[in-house]
Amino acid sequence: MPTAKIRVKRFNPEKDRKPYWADYEVPYEPFDRVLDALHYIKWNVDGTLAVRRSCAHGICGSDALLINGVNRLACKILVKDIGTTISVEPLRGLPVIKDLVVNMEPFFDKYKQVKPWLINDDPTPEKERPQSPEQRELFDDGTKCILCAACTTSCPVYWTTGEYIGPAAIVNAHRFIFDSRDQGGQERLAILAEKSGAFRCRTVFNCTDACPQGIEVTKRVQEVKRAITVGGI
């Protein structure tokens, strides 16, 4: 079986003064993912390695990591596709709890700021609230978000002071702003127009590249800026 060198950025706040690189030789099959390599290390080499995952199949959004310098889900990327030396680091811009596990709270705090739930004061209809395929199409992309934080933590504006609300929160606001059944669009646009909001975006496109769900994140952010600028919501 071929082996790959997996370089993991490790940090134990109870022992280490700063993070360090640990190298592991890991045998891999052609169908093994980076997550399998991390499992191999944890289960066979060093059980103290902290890594978070849940579904292991790209749905829960638990294992977004900085892999060879780009944000990817460890459970969605094959070892054979990215070479025999692979660096794995925790997401940037969020506090490291241990090794590859970051504290997601600051990320979810931003998410909550955009009121990511249906706002509709009309009396609840007897059946469903109908919507045409065209109306659905306007916000469909954003519904694919799994809140893994890969986009927000790939954004250089988010890294700097952490003030920026970040692309994930904007995409999730977009998902409701452009939903014909929702009435909180103006309210959310006002939140996204604040100093911490969408106008901090510099169109870097890291977010679009990072999204494991293939959401056109930058485009969605631009649509929010356009809605504020020319209206139409």
Next chain:
Amino acid sequence: MQATRARPAGRGWEWFCWLYMRISAVVMIGLVLGHLYFMHIVNSTDTISHEFVSQRLATPFWRIYDLVILLFAMSHGVIGTRGIIEDYVRKPGLRRGLQWTLYVLSAAFTIAGIYVLVAFQPGQLSR
């Protein structure tokens, strides 16, 4: 959708700065290309002299042209740099200090630029 909807929400200061960066950028592309064409293609910077500058600034057109470039470039640069300070400086005191330094310095440069353009007397050698 809401019944009361005068204008889209969120058109505040941050929005204005963002939009102004883009508007000034588009305007400057035109102005800078015109400037390059006139100064480097029609004329040459190798032959630039006091006389040439004097002649150029004798026409109100070029004075106003240069004034507009000056105002757009300085305001665009200040708003852009303000944004970079917002991005990178965490400490509120330092942030304010740096931003005010930026505003005071650029105001001084802008006033100096305006002074040169307005007060310049064609055909008259200073000193």
